[in-house]
Amino acid sequence: MEYRKIGHTSISASIIGLGAEHLDGQPYSVVEETVHAALEQQINIIDLFMPGEEVRQNIGKALGNRRKDVIIQGHIGSVDLNEKYDMSRDLNICKAYFERLMKNLGTDYIDVGMLFFMDSDEAFEQIQANGIIDYALELKEKGIIRAIGTSSHNPRVARKVLETGVVDLMMFSINPAFDMTPPEKDVLDTMEELEKQQYVTIDPLRNELYKYCEQQHIAITVMKTFGGGRLLSAEHSPFKKAMTPAQCIHYALTRPAVVSTMIGCQSAQQVEEAVSYLNATAEERDYMDIISDYQGALSGKCVYCNHCQPCPVNIDIALVNKYLDIALLDTDKIPPSILQHYNSLSVSGSDCIACGNCEDKCPFSVPVIKNMERAAELLR
Ligand code: SF4
Numbered sequence: 522m523e524y525r526k527i528g529h530t531s532i533s534a535s536i537i538g539l540g541a542e543h544l545d546g547q548p549y550s551v552v553e554e555t556v557h558a559a560l561e562q563q564i565n566i567i568d569l570f571m572p573g574e575e576v577r578q579n580i581g582k583a584l585g586n587r588r589k590d591v592i593i594q595g596h597i598g599s600v601d602l603n604e605k606y607d608m609s610r611d612l613n614i615c616k617a618y619f620e621r622l623m624k625n626l627g628t629d630y631i632d633v634g635m636l637f638f639m640d641s642d643e644a645f646e647q648i649q650a651n652g653i654i655d656y657a658l659e660l661k662e663k664g665i666i667r668a669i670g671t672s673s674h675n676p677r678v679a680r681k682v683l684e685t686g687v688v689d690l691m692m693f694s695i696n697p698a699f700d701m702t703p704p705e706k707d708v709l710d711t712m713e714e715l716e717k718q719q720y721v722t723i724d725p726l727r728n729e730l731y732k733y734c735e736q737q738h739i740a741i742t743v744m745k746t747f748g749g750g751r752l753l754s755a756e757h758s759p760f761k762k763a764m765t766p767a768q769c770i771h772y773a774l775t776r777p778a779v780v781s782t783m784i785g786c787q788s789a790q791q792v793e794e795a796v797s798y799l800n801a802t803a804e805e806r807d808y809m810d811i812i813s814d815y816q817g818a819l820s821g822k823c824v825y826c827n828h829c830q831p832c833p834v835n836i837d838i839a840l841v842n843k844y845l846d847i848a849l850l851d852t853d854k855i856p857p858s859i860l861q862h863y864n865s866l867s868v869s870g871s872d873c874i875a876c877g878n879c880e881d882k883c884p885f886s887v888p889v890i891k892n893m894e895r896a897a898e899l900l901r
């Protein structure tokens with residue numbers, strides 16, 4: 522397993538995480554098999570947004586004395602009033618459900634307390650006005666949560682929540698189809714209509730959001746990596762080609778700031794399939810076949826696909842481009858961590874011999890040689 526550090530915290534998450542949604546409604550034997558398989562595979566992060574007591578208790582029981590081995594994303598505001606999934610922005614209800622989450626799991630702390638479903642301006646206003654952000658801060662102050670997170674499908678509202686400065690981690694829906702969805706469209710509404718959508722290019726607001734996270738040390742965990750399974754089917758994918766799980770996971774993991782993809786599983790076999798990404802070859806992970814049809818619109822912009830490799834002097838071109846993109850967000854305030862990461866590379870932009878091999882291979886006409894020079898100038 523590989524691990525990536527969560528922003529400012531001292532916690533590192535496995536790049537493949539477990540989305541527990543599909544365990545809801547399953548008998549304990551299924552929950553136990555899946556959770557134990559995840560632990561066996563060294564998965565150490567679980568998203569647990571479901572408000573139901575039974576599934577929470579089953580997960581707590583399956584974890585047993587391995588509780589300390591996992592990072593739990595627990596959601597503040599996920600409720601099942603009237604016995605159906607819902608959300609609440611009422612402080613007392615949020616508190617009651619969050620306390621009940623710990624009780625159900627048999628724990629006295631939650632690793633990441635998530636501000637749940639920040640998809641609308643109204644939700645953002647309510648968590649401020651109703652004291653829910655203050656509640657999360659208080660939980661963190663008391664050590665009941667180790668980090669504050671948020672979950673969202675909307676890049677514009679997510680950015681507002683992140684700009685409060687309180688968030689360490691954001692769970693966001695990322696896949697090539699959603700990334701090409703304009704921000705004014707709700708990806709959850711368009712899930713059913715992905716096929717009908719006009720795909721033009723990667724939405725700049727989403728792209729900026731990921732770069733902003735990297736700049737601010739806010740980790741991203743990914744939901745909807747497979748677009749609800751549609752991207753895995755040529756019939757249902759908007760691209761009319763089936764992606765493989767490895768391609769979808771690799772696409773998510775190569776966005777800036779992403780630390781983990783939360784893959785929904787309900788058997789040991791599904792956990793093993795998700796983790797098999799780690800053994801996939803570069804060719805098997807390569808998602809270029811899917812997005813290359815949009816290369817005109819993406820012209821000049823690096824999508825971090827690594828199609829330009831190999832570089833004769835071994836520059837990790839995608840990574841240098843990623844650091845450069847973040848530095849260019851504000852050249853007067855380049856995050857020290859980006860400078861540090863860049864300067865710890867054994868070969869970097871200044872080693873470019875301008876052979877041009879990469880530019881010949883890049884499907885998006887990225888001016889790599891110029892970018893390497895710019896990176897050397899700005900980041901060294
Ligand atoms: S420079 Fe081109 S080929 Fe290389 S990672 Fe960026 S987009 Fe991909």
Ligand code: SF4
Nearest residue numbers: 832873874876877879
């Ligand atoms: S132009 Fe520079 S970055 Fe590109 S392949 Fe040649 S040496 Fe590597």
